Amino acid sequence: MSQTTAATRSGSMESLKHSFLMKYEFILFVLIALIVLFLSITTDGNFWNQGNLSSVLVSVSIVSIAAVGATLVIITSGIDISAGSVLGLTATVVALGGQHGLPLWLIIVSALATGCIAGFINGYLIAVHKVPAIIVTLGTLSIWRSAVFMLLGGSWGTDIPMEFSEWFIMTKLAGVPLIFWLVIVLVLVSGYMMNNRKWGRYIYALGNNEEATVFAGLPTKRLLVFIYVIAGLLVAVSALVSLGQSPIVQSSSGQGFELSVIAAVVIGGASISGGRGSIMGAFLGAILVELVRNAVILLHIQPFWTGVVMGVMIIIAVLVSLSRDKGGAN
Amino acid sequence: MSQTTAATRSGSMESLKHSFLMKYEFILFVLIALIVLFLSITTDGNFWNQGNLSSVLVSVSIVSIAAVGATLVIITSGIDISAGSVLGLTATVVALGGQHGLPLWLIIVSALATGCIAGFINGYLIAVHKVPAIIVTLGTLSIWRSAVFMLLGGSWGTDIPMEFSEWFIMTKLAGVPLIFWLVIVLVLVSGYMMNNRKWGRYIYALGNNEEATVFAGLPTKRLLVFIYVIAGLLVAVSALVSLGQSPIVQSSSGQGFELSVIAAVVIGGASISGGRGSIMGAFLGAILVELVRNAVILLHIQPFWTGVVMGVMIIIAVLVSLSRDKGGAN
Amino acid sequence: MPHLLELVDISKSFGGTHALKSVSISLQAGKLHAIVGENGAGKSTLIKTIMGVHQPDAGQMFVEGEPVKIANPSVARKLGFSAVFQDPLTYPHLSVLENIFLTDPILNKMGNLDFAAMERKIKPYCEQLGFDVKLLHREIRTLRLGHRQLVTILKALVEDARLIIFDEPTAILSAGEIDHLFKIIDYLKKNNRAVVYISHRLEELMRIADEATILTDGRTVGHRTKEELSIDDLLTKMSGKDMRDYQPDVRLSKPDGSRQPVVEVKQLGKQGQFENIDMQIWPGEVLGVYGQVGAGRSEVALSMFGMRAADRGEVWIEGRKVKIKHPKDAISKGIGYLPEDRKSQGVFSFQSISNNLISVVFRKLRGPLFSLNRRKTNELMEKYQKILSIKYGAPSDPISSLSGGNQQKVVLGRWMAEDLKLLILDEPTQGVDVMTKRQIHDLIKSLAAEGLAVLVISSDLPELLSVSSRILVMNRGRIVAEYDETQDDLAQKLLSSAVGIGGK
Amino acid sequence: GVSVKKNEGGAASPAASGANGADKQYTIAFVPKLVGFPYFTSMDKGAQKAAKELGVKWIYQGPTTADVSEQAKYVSGLIDQKVDAVGVAANSPTALNQLIGKAKGQNIKFFTSDSDVTNPDRSLFVQQATDKDLGYAMADIIAEEVGGEGKVGILSAGSTATNLNAWIGFVKERLAEKAPKIQLLDTQFAGEDINKSTQIASQIIAANPDIKGFIGISAANTPGIAEAVKQAGKTGEIAITGIGIPNGVKPYIKAGVINKAILWDPEKLGYLTVWGVLQQLKGVELQAENDVPGIGKVKYDAATKSLLLGPPLVFDKENIDNYDF
Numbered sequence A, B: 001m002s003q004t005t006a007a008t009r010s011g012s013m014e015s016l017k018h019s020f021l022m023k024y025e026f027i028l029f030v031l032i033a034l035i036v037l038f039l040s041i042t043t044d045g046n047f048w049n050q051g052n053l054s055s056v057l058v059s060v061s062i063v064s065i066a067a068v069g070a071t072l073v074i075i076t077s078g079i080d081i082s083a084g085s086v087l088g089l090t091a092t093v094v095a096l097g098g099q100h101g102l103p104l105w106l107i108i109v110s111a112l113a114t115g116c117i118a119g120f121i122n123g124y125l126i127a128v129h130k131v132p133a134i135i136v137t138l139g140t141l142s143i144w145r146s147a148v149f150m151l152l153g154g155s156w157g158t159d160i161p162m163e164f165s166e167w168f169i170m171t172k173l174a175g176v177p178l179i180f181w182l183v184i185v186l187v188l189v190s191g192y193m194m195n196n197r198k199w200g201r202y203i204y205a206l207g208n209n210e211e212a213t214v215f216a217g218l219p220t221k222r223l224l225v226f227i228y229v230i231a232g233l234l235v236a237v238s239a240l241v242s243l244g245q246s247p248i249v250q251s252s253s254g255q256g257f258e259l260s261v262i263a264a265v266v267i268g269g270a271s272i273s274g275g276r277g278s279i280m281g282a283f284l285g286a287i288l289v290e291l292v293r294n295a296v297i298l299l300h301i302q303p304f305w306t307g308v309v310m311g312v313m314i315i316i317a318v319l320v321s322l323s324r325d326k327g328g329a330n
Numbered sequence C: 001m002p003h004l005l006e007l008v009d010i011s012k013s014f015g016g017t018h019a020l021k022s023v024s025i026s027l028q029a030g031k032l033h034a035i036v037g038e039n040g041a042g043k044s045t046l047i048k049t050i051m052g053v054h055q056p057d058a059g060q061m062f063v064e065g066e067p068v069k070i071a072n073p074s075v076a077r078k079l080g081f082s083a084v085f086q087d088p089l090t091y092p093h094l095s096v097l098e099n100i101f102l103t104d105p106i107l108n109k110m111g112n113l114d115f116a117a118m119e120r121k122i123k124p125y126c127e128q129l130g131f132d133v134k135l136l137h138r139e140i141r142t143l144r145l146g147h148r149q150l151v152t153i154l155k156a157l158v159e160d161a162r163l164i165i166f167d168e169p170t171a172i173l174s175a176g177e178i179d180h181l182f183k184i185i186d187y188l189k190k191n192n193r194a195v196v197y198i199s200h201r202l203e204e205l206m207r208i209a210d211e212a213t214i215l216t217d218g219r220t221v222g223h224r225t226k227e228e229l230s231i232d233d234l235l236t237k238m239s240g241k242d243m244r245d246y247q248p249d250v251r252l253s254k255p256d257g258s259r260q261p262v263v264e265v266k267q268l269g270k271q272g273q274f275e276n277i278d279m280q281i282w283p284g285e286v287l288g289v290y291g292q293v294g295a296g297r298s299e300v301a302l303s304m305f306g307m308r309a310a311d312r313g314e315v316w317i318e319g320r321k322v323k324i325k326h327p328k329d330a331i332s333k334g335i336g337y338l339p340e341d342r343k344s345q346g347v348f349s350f351q352s353i354s355n356n357l358i359s360v361v362f363r364k365l366r367g368p369l370f371s372l373n374r375r376k377t378n379e380l381m382e383k384y385q386k387i388l389s390i391k392y393g394a395p396s397d398p399i400s401s402l403s404g405g406n407q408q409k410v411v412l413g414r415w416m417a418e419d420l421k422l423l424i425l426d427e428p429t430q431g432v433d434v435m436t437k438r439q440i441h442d443l444i445k446s447l448a449a450e451g452l453a454v455l456v457i458s459s460d461l462p463e464l465l466s467v468s469s470r471i472l473v474m475n476r477g478r479i480v481a482e483y484d485e486t487q488d489d490l491a492q493k494l495l496s497s498a499v500g501i502g503g504k
Numbered sequence D: 001g002v003s004v005k006k007n008e009g010g011a012a013s014p015a016a017s018g019a020n021g022a023d024k025q026y027t028i029a030f031v032p033k034l035v036g037f038p039y040f041t042s043m044d045k046g047a048q049k050a051a052k053e054l055g056v057k058w059i060y061q062g063p064t065t066a067d068v069s070e071q072a073k074y075v076s077g078l079i080d081q082k083v084d085a086v087g088v089a090a091n092s093p094t095a096l097n098q099l100i101g102k103a104k105g106q107n108i109k110f111f112t113s114d115s116d117v118t119n120p121d122r123s124l125f126v127q128q129a130t131d132k133d134l135g136y137a138m139a140d141i142i143a144e145e146v147g148g149e150g151k152v153g154i155l156s157a158g159s160t161a162t163n164l165n166a167w168i169g170f171v172k173e174r175l176a177e178k179a180p181k182i183q184l185l186d187t188q189f190a191g192e193d194i195n196k197s198t199q200i201a202s203q204i205i206a207a208n209p210d211i212k213g214f215i216g217i218s219a220a221n222t223p224g225i226a227e228a229v230k231q232a233g234k235t236g237e238i239a240i241t242g243i244g245i246p247n248g249v250k251p252y253i254k255a256g257v258i259n260k261a262i263l264w265d266p267e268k269l270g271y272l273t274v275w276g277v278l279q280q281l282k283g284v285e286l287q288a289e290n291d292v293p294g295i296g297k298v299k300y301d302a303a304t305k306s307l308l309l310g311p312p313l314v315f316d317k318e319n320i321d322n323y324d325f
């Protein structure tokens, strides 16, 4: 267990067992357990109600899928604030496909292609033209949102294939929506690869010192483009799941999604200045974020408190991980 | 030739006249002139209509004031995405002051203090605790927005002193709202100081290599905190002007403001990775952004096109300034 | 047999600067080829061209007789070339082991990374270089600069390349480490590797070079075989002046022990870094500090300068006890510090050369309307360009366009312009060419002669011998010996106490 | 979106067109709460139809989010362009006061449609249905479907929207009077966001396993609730009603998740708006009851200067297929 994490952070093997990140993820885990315990007690078991649990887990899944990609992006010291618009665009493509009666497979292919293309454009400008990621994605955020408005032409997209809801949300294994299991597999596999495959380490290296990867003859540009494409693809998958959860597309669909995703990644311990971060952490971060949202509703708290809790949580997460860092350095 | 770039960018004086940034600013200027010409022709003079012109210039002023602070922040390789929430919070403070019948001076002082405090909190966490700026301001963005919701308690703030509107917007000099003249003075004076005062030079140095400023014995932390306080203060001033323009406070007031501000600064040629940027550029950037918005209204274009134009403009601005950079380096 | 690599008429310019002008050079397997030249002569540019970082504007390259185009660094790697660059680039948050093996990882049967195998492979090299194996698992950012330099050497060794290039690998290494390195280089040569070696420490080259090429202003001005090598000849060839005419030496008078020391350090200590540091520095003296990499010299200096807090001990300035919490306190009390890590602690890379030079004395250059006094700035610039012979196009050029040695001179000049009581110089002449180094040594001595106290930390033994009036030796965080310049066999004594034999 | 509907031959710009009486082509501009929202898109469609039939130039443009000051910018821009009448579906009852004064000063008529302002200087309010009718209709449907007792949740868009709050007020009033045994839960807010509505509704259902009914106050809330009920497997167990746009609620009505949803015909509202404003521009007095082509009899209340489209429209399985917007 402990191996994965340390390698993630420092990539070293020996300190695996005592790694700080392990401890950090452990903190997250304990925090989650505490909130769950608290909710179990205070809500008369409503938290464990099948419907509530499914709804929370599906929301976690939607954020987590995109967060896997966002973690890679953030490790390379990039950022993707266009994710919400890309989600909206993908959903729009699905709705238009449904409206024109395209076959399901073609709809899915178009949706995933949309994500990949959006990711490619980001990656291309960032890797090849060296435009800072925040600028590129600020630009595409704006452009894709406009595209959604224009494509929907003022109406709602309602012709969403029923399959998304059936597959991901209605289908359950051990009472838990299928998608959540898939997300767990995604997190474990991609986390393992980041630590134990050459490519995973290249991604960390790239985030640590891009210039050095160029000098070392690594295919830096291609790798960066690839990461943004993957990130776009995963956002498109998130879009399909979210259409399962709510099969209508509005012009505002996905707005603010990027913030949830970035919050999850950062609460999960990734450093925005690149070079570190873990997929498992991002997953736990997503759970934490959604649990807070859920608690606000279950406990009949004023919804504005979500914002305060989230804001404080993000800052504290970073403070904690920074202070551990310092500890590590000396 | 290669000499000039670095120097100007870095704010050195010697070569102002032939500097590339100067040329970059010149490009912006030409672009603005072209848009104005185009609007003059296509809108039957509606563009030059007193009301329209004032409204555009006031909007430019609101963005520019905050953009002066944001330029400093971005030069230090920071970013402030909490500006929109701070604007909302300041406006809320004004509305509550008005509601409780506080005297005007006290309202103004409270508003400016709000901005300073919000800036101080950002600066403190960033400078002293070394939390990355995007994280801190992502957190405070969320927190202040929630505070606005709570303080307004579901209603709108409507008790806004009339003076803001009278002073800044109704009062005109040579047909142009007073505030715009003030902004021009602000831009010229702060631009001059950035290039010719030691503090200005320190700020550029700080953004370039923070550790080296510590070795050079500069008061790095205090300077950073100071910059964020100034940025907060200027956002508060923007809030007062925007209340002059539209004397009502909603829970969503200011949302998205940070994006306009960052767009202006970046279109103005500042580098998001720090060490360079100019206040005059940011001002021209603000004019460009607001002209595009205005054009969309005057020409009855689909408002979604604003998004596309802005997105493309941001990316192109950075591409252009990067390519000039390269020219300089070789 | 054709040469391993042959460069013919390679030219490269950056804007108006002609860094290389028809340079030709050929490298043979089993031979060490030294490249010498003044700062800015084009040595690093040549290396970067071979490694595919820069593309030549003209000229051809042949590998074993076949023409090649090295379009990017990965082509160079595939050809079996590897290099230790002058400013080594590392991945700060990855472990040392990963930094070494990133590009050529060892994989297990599953295709996963096999860290245990990597460790086994690197261990023998660590032992040869005297590099503590425990450090392999630390994040590399936690290592001191000297250790990081060793890591990049390890990396070049493990890649098992047929051409290995070292661009000033020993700039901040001390005699012990250098001996280890040379043994390894001998071993490489025996195994038929070609080695390119760049250094400003000409005495090193006498020991290991098989041939040498001399560059001046981007042009090849000479080639010498092992038999023809001599320091005087190289110097003359490099600078175009006859160095035998050079008349050095301001003699420093011995400090007057009865006077009050400028700075006195009493029992300074910091957990795990250094202990019981006592030292006194008198006005008008140059106190040298010698030691191996990691001996703790920089740490002591950093805490005197207020960058790091010491746990114990006192600092007195001119008889008064002072608290220094931040470098700005130190500067206001008259202490200056030239950091050893030029890239991350010294240079403002986007800024102009003149802005870099004046970044400390800025406040004294006030002109009308609170602006910067341009005339004074220019005077200052001209003065230090002359004193330090800085080679640049215009003062407004970005400092990043300068060669490594010239950047070092600018950062050094920054402190010379300030009025100080004590100037601490940490590896002051790293990467500086021999001629300028002598000038800098003279400058240091004349500053001292005017009453400044100077503390010089250096791993360059000849430098310390020529500049200091007194030398302290540190070993594992303690001062283990003190010598003064009049002692016999000084070099030998310094060396043995630095590694822990001998003592006061 | 924006649409500029020019009638054939109506080339003259509003400013240039002389005062030659009946020939004058009037320009009427309207700024909805936000564009890109199907409800307002339908209004625009109806208004375009009216513009074509009645020979008016119609401008429809507005912000992409329901923002007060953005809306004000559009209104201000249109006044500067000297249109003959400018109107809004107001995002704020008071924020536009200054602009209403400015319009009056330039002899431009200022009207509202869908959602009113408090300023007495506005020339006309075109009302879809009375707040009371809408609130009562929703209350009556839910009371009947839950059998007069049990927990009922309310999901609304925003806490500051005046018309939504008015409807909630009437729902409460009616239920207190007609079905006092119904226990209303705290109102929750999900914005004009269907996905968020689904998430919050799911969780409300979880927090109140015995919930019997749900009311969606805004058009985005109702389909969101329906999806949540469907996913919770409680179709038929939890009754749903609320304001619904036909295409949004159609699948749920067909699947039996929702029995009845309420709206009015926004196309007709758009049509009526153009017609009413045109009467005022021409100086024709509105009567207590007016005959509007294509709509029928329409009431006018001179005291409040408001035209009323009529009683709310109830969609169910039978009639839902007749609407496509």
Ligand SMILES: Nc1ncnc2c1ncn2[C@@H]1O[C@H](COP(=O)(O)OP(=O)(O)OP(=O)(O)O)[C@@H](O)[C@H]1O
Residues within 6 Å of the ligand: B329, B330, C014, C017, C018, C019, C037, C038, C039, C040, C041, C042, C043, C044, C045, C046, C086, C400, C401, C402, C403, C404, C405, C406, C431, C433
């Ligand atoms: N990227 C660059 N842009 C502009 N000029 C450059 C660049 N790199 C090198 N130069 C210039 O090319 C010349 C040769 O530089 P180079 O770094 O090769 O010198 P060097 O011989 O390695 O010197 P040193 O001994 O100081 O390291 C210098 O004048 C330097 O200023």
Ligand SMILES: Nc1ncnc2c1ncn2[C@@H]1O[C@H](COP(=O)(O)OP(=O)(O)OP(=O)(O)O)[C@@H](O)[C@H]1O
Residues within 6 Å of the ligand: C132, C135, C144, C145, C146, C147, C172, C272, C273, C291, C292, C293, C294, C295, C296, C297, C298, C299, C300, C340, C459
């Ligand atoms: N064998 C070792 N293992 C781990 N850490 C070491 C070792 N040797 C030294 N260090 C570390 O090196 C640091 C002292 O290095 P410092 O830079 O002060 O010495 P230095 O003599 O200036 O060497 P350098 O020339 O590398 O700067 C301390 O932080 C110490 O913990």
Ligand SMILES: [Mg+2]
Residues within 6 Å of the ligand: C043, C044, C045, C086, C167, C403, C404, C405
């Ligand atoms: Mg060099």
Ligand SMILES: [Mg+2]
Residues within 6 Å of the ligand: C297, C298, C299, C340, C426, C457
């Ligand atoms: Mg040192």
